[in-house]
Amino acid sequence: MMKKLVSITILLLVAIRAEAQVIRSGELWPDDEGVHINAHGGGVLKYGDTYYWYGEHKAENTSNALVGVTCYSSKDLLHWHNCGVALSVSDEHGHDLERGCILERPKVIYNNVTRKFCMWFHLELKGRGYDAARYGVAVAERPEGPFKFLYSQRADAGTWPIEFGEKELAIVDTLDVANFEQQWTPAWLKAVGEGLFVKRDFQSGQMSRDMTLYVDDDGRAYHIFSSEDNLTLHIAELTADYLHHTGRYTRMAPAGHNEAPAIFKHDDTYWMITSGCTGWEPNEARMFSSTSIWGPWQQHPNPCRGPKAEKTFGGQSTFILKTDAGIIFMADIWRPRHPIDARYIWLPIEFEDSKPVIRWRDEWKPQL
Numbered sequence: 001m002m003k004k005l006v007s008i009t010i011l012l013l014v015a016i017r018a019e020a021q022v023i024r025s026g027e028l029w030p031d032d033e034g035v036h037i038n039a040h041g042g043g044v045l046k047y048g049d050t051y052y053w054y055g056e057h058k059a060e061n062t063s064n065a066l067v068g069v070t071c072y073s074s075k076d077l078l079h080w081h082n083c084g085v086a087l088s089v090s091d092e093h094g095h096d097l098e099r100g101c102i103l104e105r106p107k108v109i110y111n112n113v114t115r116k117f118c119m120w121f122h123l124e125l126k127g128r129g130y131d132a133a134r135y136g137v138a139v140a141e142r143p144e145g146p147f148k149f150l151y152s153q154r155a156d157a158g159t160w161p162i163e164f165g166e167k168e169l170a171i172v173d174t175l176d177v178a179n180f181e182q183q184w185t186p187a188w189l190k191a192v193g194e195g196l197f198v199k200r201d202f203q204s205g206q207m208s209r210d211m212t213l214y215v216d217d218d219g220r221a222y223h224i225f226s227s228e229d230n231l232t233l234h235i236a237e238l239t240a241d242y243l244h245h246t247g248r249y250t251r252m253a254p255a256g257h258n259e260a261p262a263i264f265k266h267d268d269t270y271w272m273i274t275s276g277c278t279g280w281e282p283n284e285a286r287m288f289s290s291t292s293i294w295g296p297w298q299q300h301p302n303p304c305r306g307p308k309a310e311k312t313f314g315g316q317s318t319f320i321l322k323t324d325a326g327i328i329f330m331a332d333i334w335r336p337r338h339p340i341d342a343r344y345i346w347l348p349i350e351f352e353d354s355k356p357v358i359r360w361r362d363e364w365k366p367q368l
């Protein structure tokens with residue numbers, strides 16, 4: 001009996017030791033069982049006094065989804081408990097979420113009216129690479145799930161962005177992808193900016209890849225995603241139940257080639273941080289601001305400071321979490337050859353000359 005007690009105590013001490021005491025971006029981040037957190041491309045939702053971190057479960061040798069979306073919970077943003085799989089992939093052949101599909105960048109928001117947890121994510125159908133370019137929606141009664149998959153599709157089929165009036169539509173009318181033998185020429189980029197791909201995908205729906213969700217102070221929610229072959233971000237309003245698009249959407253930074261959008265609001269200004277498009281390789285973060293979610297958005301210099309600031313410290317943005325104690329920038333350091341070993345960057349956002357700045361810190365502790 002005594003022996004058993006001693007070994008349990010030792011085990012507990014080892015587990016406590018293994019748990020993170022500070023945030024060390026880029027290093028292993030053990031959960032409360034000492035296992036590196038597996039929730040990549042994720043986001044955090046606060047519900048009651050608990051934070052829930054949702055992310056992609058990554059496997060040893062493939063970035064395809066073999067498990068689904070994981071959920072971890074914490075009261076202090078430092079110590080995380082593994083709540084298991086919130087949204088599971090399916091074993092049914094031909095299912096949208098068939099095991100082996102690509103399921104990325106899940107985000108969850110809570111709907112105060114329906115009292116449901118709503119998850120949106122980027123979905124690529126199994127065996128089709130990144131061609132499908134869809135978003136998926138799932139819903140749950142409880143924060144840790146299980147989430148029930150509802151549907152996946154492309155965005156806003158048959159609808160023009162709100163800023164396309166008579167003048168813009170007259171230009172769109174003249175555009176045709178068949179007129180461009182060569183891509184990346186100034187004429188092609190101009191046409192993309194004017195809506196070449198919006199027109200191409202008008203009937204089938206707009207492409208929807210890297211994404212985030214944002215709930216505004218008035219309860220309206222938005223889906224922000226890379227569209228048009230990742231060349232233009234779309235900001236689409238959600239219905240009151242947060243489960244569909246309303247059809248109202250705007251294009252942001254047309255032909256600007258932005259991915260990995262993350263957004264927050266500070267003193268009535270919306271700030272968005274994105275990355276360029278270099279796949280799993282890091283690049284320089286971009287930053288935009290606007291006093292309306294519908295724009296116009298203005299671009300600012302890279303907000304990162306410190307070693308590897310010109311490569312987002314080796315990472316790519318995924319989410320910005322506003323807490324009572326401050327604002328946290330979250331990013332992923334991808335490991336495409338060993339995806340499960342991908343790392344996290346969590347750094348506080350500070351303000352300098354009224355603009356967000358992300359300064360590298362070897363370690364820090366959120367003061368909640």
Ligand code: GAL
Pocket residue numbers: 041104105210259260277278279280316
């Ligand atoms: C990145 C994107 C990731 C993933 C990856 C695949 O640019 O942000 O979420 O899709 O490309 O190469």
